Amino acid sequence: MKFVIFMIPGLAFIAAASWLIYLSIVKCFSIQALSGKLIVAVVLFSIIFGFFVMSAISRAYESPLIKYLYLIFAVLVGVTIFAFFASVIGWIVIGLAKLSGISATPHIVMIIMMILAIIFSGYNIWNAYNLKVTDINVPIRNLPDYWKGKTIVQISDVHLGNVHGVAFLNKIVDMANAQKPDIIAITGDLFDGMDGDLAPFIGPLNRLKANDGIFYISGNHELYLGLDKALAVINQTKIRFIDNKIVDDNGLQIIGIGYGQDMVAQDIRKIITSNPDYNASMPSVLLYHIPLPSQIEVAKEMGIGLYLAGHTHVGQMFPFDFITHIVYKGYDYGIHREGDFTEYTSSGAGTWGPPMRSGNTPEIVVVHLQ
Numbered sequence: 001m002k003f004v005i006f007m008i009p010g011l012a013f014i015a016a017a018s019w020l021i022y023l024s025i026v027k028c029f030s031i032q033a034l035s036g037k038l039i040v041a042v043v044l045f046s047i048i049f050g051f052f053v054m055s056a057i058s059r060a061y062e063s064p065l066i067k068y069l070y071l072i073f074a075v076l077v078g079v080t081i082f083a084f085f086a087s088v089i090g091w092i093v094i095g096l097a098k099l100s101g102i103s104a105t106p107h108i109v110m111i112i113m114m115i116l117a118i119i120f121s122g123y124n125i126w127n128a129y130n131l132k133v134t135d136i137n138v139p140i141r142n143l144p145d146y147w148k149g150k151t152i153v154q155i156s157d158v159h160l161g162n163v164h165g166v167a168f169l170n171k172i173v174d175m176a177n178a179q180k181p182d183i184i185a186i187t188g189d190l191f192d193g194m195d196g197d198l199a200p201f202i203g204p205l206n207r208l209k210a211n212d213g214i215f216y217i218s219g220n221h222e223l224y225l226g227l228d229k230a231l232a233v234i235n236q237t238k239i240r241f242i243d244n245k246i247v248d249d250n251g252l253q254i255i256g257i258g259y260g261q262d263m264v265a266q267d268i269r270k271i272i273t274s275n276p277d278y279n280a281s282m283p284s285v286l287l288y289h290i291p292l293p294s295q296i297e298v299a300k301e302m303g304i305g306l307y308l309a310g311h312t313h314v315g316q317m318f319p320f321d322f323i324t325h326i327v328y329k330g331y332d333y334g335i336h337r338e339g340d341f342t343e344y345t346s347s348g349a350g351t352w353g354p355p356m357r358s359g360n361t362p363e364i365v366v367v368h369l370q
Contacts, residue, residue, distance in 0.1 A: 017084030018044040024087040028106040062196035078354025086117035124356035139370040140305035144251035153181035154365040156310030157348025161192030188219025188289030219289040246277040257288040291331040291345040307343040314360040
């Protein structure tokens, strides 16, 4: 039910986008016959229905065919989104041309816009797999000498499942290990939320190497999957699950906050201060999946040195980055400093739904402690 509720807003947008695309095709190509209109409607409806059905089926069954079908429909959904914006731009071009007295054949304009939408979709797919390493320097007050000059590699939002499989995970593991990290912090949504055989991920996850520990907290997609299923994999690795736990790692306090089974924001002050292992005088790194402005303020007040988050994907696809920027009040991506406090929101390594990214690049983050 939580997964269905999560899907509804996105599917509603895709339905509205498909309706405009339908009107654009019918109008610009002067399709009068009912059969022609039905063909266009069925094709567009099939994309929405197919993605929803394959999302549901893939949560219950595991097979290569289901994975391929899910991937195909996920790509088609992405193309539909860009086709929608192409249609909007196309109508604007047609309207401006008409006002200016310039001859612009509607169906030619729409053909050009749809071709551009397909090309742009192809670029987005390439970009989604073009991971980069982002380096940031973070000074932390009272940092023990042991930690000065050491590194934390943050991995977030990998979304392992139907789209991002073992090969993708191996690429991330190789990139992370190449940084020779002292700590690896996995800040949620390691899994995509689809049921199936997750055992193949155990081997690659066991290849992660960090001198002082690998720590993992849950994101919302672990709850769609079922946290017990995620932990069935994690418990067979060297990764430490630290939802609502605190670890003293050689004088650096690693605080993990879980997403929360009730799917609402956690009260991090209450969770942290009620933990008997909490030491307010120690330098602390907080791992919490969501960059909630209210909880970021709490972390500042509590003297947390570093807050690592993910979740937003920076909107993943244009123009949704504008939405995440508004919702998270500018904390949707990048580094934010205030005095002794630093917050970093990763764009994430993987994707959800369409395997596409525009306006941002997937990343793993290397934090150099100072």
